[in-house]
Amino acid sequence: MEKTEWEEKTRAARACWEDLVFERFDSAVAWQLGCRLHQKAEERGLCIAASVTLNRRRLFYMAMDGTAPVNERWIARKENTVYTFFESSYEKSLYMQLKNDSIGPRYGLNGADYAAAGGSVPVQVRGMGIAGTVTVSGLTEEEDHALAAEVMREYLEEQERRRV
Secondary structure (H helix, E strand, C coil), rough: CCHHHHHHHHHHHHHHHHHHHEECCCCCHHHHHHHHHHHHHHHHCCCCCEEECCEEEEEEEEEECCCHHHHHHHHHHHHHHCCCCCCHHHHHHHHHHHHEEEEEECCEEECCCCCEEECCCEEEEECCEEEEEEECCCCCCHHHHHHHHHHHHHHHHHHHHHHC
């Protein structure tokens, strides 16, 4: 990947979630986000697994028919990446591609516990920073990332309309 292409994709990946700031984030919000992911998966015929966490505590998990236990493992690895680097797992994937490197050796991490693969998007809470994750596994890394961010954006837009 050319550096300019990497920079453009990285900017787009960050822009996808950077302005998504929650006023509050708790088990009720996590449940709503998770249910939205499930609904979209059903409507679109997607074979995905998804998770929503708060401070590493899993508040929602689902797996559509056709997924495998490995999807749950991918989710955990992507979440670990977000909680370690405070960026989306897709951004870390793009960076590792640019460097032609892998996450384990570069950072002294166990590659079995971390994944530089798109699909885990940080949950930011106003006045708090990154406090959780919305994670999807089962599609391409770009599609996993986009679906997680899409659900977060739709939820926040709906909350904003209710305030007006």
